[in-house]
Amino acid sequence: MPTEPTDMLIAAAEALAAPLPQTPSGTVLVGYGTEEELIRYAVTPGWAVHVPGHPGEVRQVVADAMAREGRAYVHVSARANSAAHALTGGFELVREGLDGVVIAVGPTLDPVLRATVGTDLAVLYTATIRPFDEVGLRTAVLAAHHADVVLVEPCRPGASASYVAQTLVHVPHRLLALGGAESMGEEEIARAVRDFVR
Known part of the structure; x- marks a missing residue:
């Protein structure tokens, strides 16, 4: 069952209200459900x-960002996955597969996992899109039989498509970028993935 949106906001408020670290803290901005704002920071260098x-995960990323120097934008979604994942700042291999790679960003993971049941697709999860984990993506794509990549983000299609293309510039590949995934149902995701992969 998805977590209520208020739980995500409460988690952000609790993390922001926590005592600051003794070392210099970073600048942290939190946005709720604002795709335009997410896109703006995703294309702005230095964030x-x-x-x-x-x-x-909200608590972890806010606390980690406040403990570091630098600037961070945290996008809090109206949806949530059923379980938290240990965050490393890069891609986590959630499901193994050889027919291609599906990247699930943030709250799109649960719908992606349900939409790809019965396929032989690797599913990568991340809660951090900048910096982009080039090594993690390249490793997963080279391990697959087909260099087919499906990118599922909770914002307009293609927000991270250029980063996928740059990462795989020397790897002939195909990319399907799905956006607005908060409003897409798992059946729509499943249909798009099924029509795309070989």
């Missing part, structure tokens, strides 16, 4: 951009 998919 780390996080899209946590669970209240536990």
Whole structure:
């Protein structure tokens, strides 16, 4: 069951209200459900951009960002995954597969996992889109039989498409960018993925 949106906001408020670290803290901005704002920071150099998919991840990314120097934008979604994941700042391999790679960003993970049941697709998860984990993506794509990549983000299509293209510039590949995934149902995602992969 998805977590109520208020749980995501409460998690952000609690993390922001926590005592500041003794070392210099970073600048942290939190936005709620504002795709335009997410896109703006995603294309602005010098910002780390996080899209946590669970209240536990919200607390972690806010606390980590406040403990570091630099600037971070945290996008809090109206949806949440059923479970938190340990965040490393890069891609986590959630499901193995050889027919291609699906990237699920933040709260799109649960719908993506349901939409790809029965396929032989690798599913990568991340709550951090900037910096972009080039090594993690390249490793997963080279391990697959087909260099087919499906990018599922909770914002307009293609927000991270250029980063995928740059990462795989020397790897012949195909890319399907799905956006607005907060309003897309798993059946729509499943249909798009099924029509795309070989």
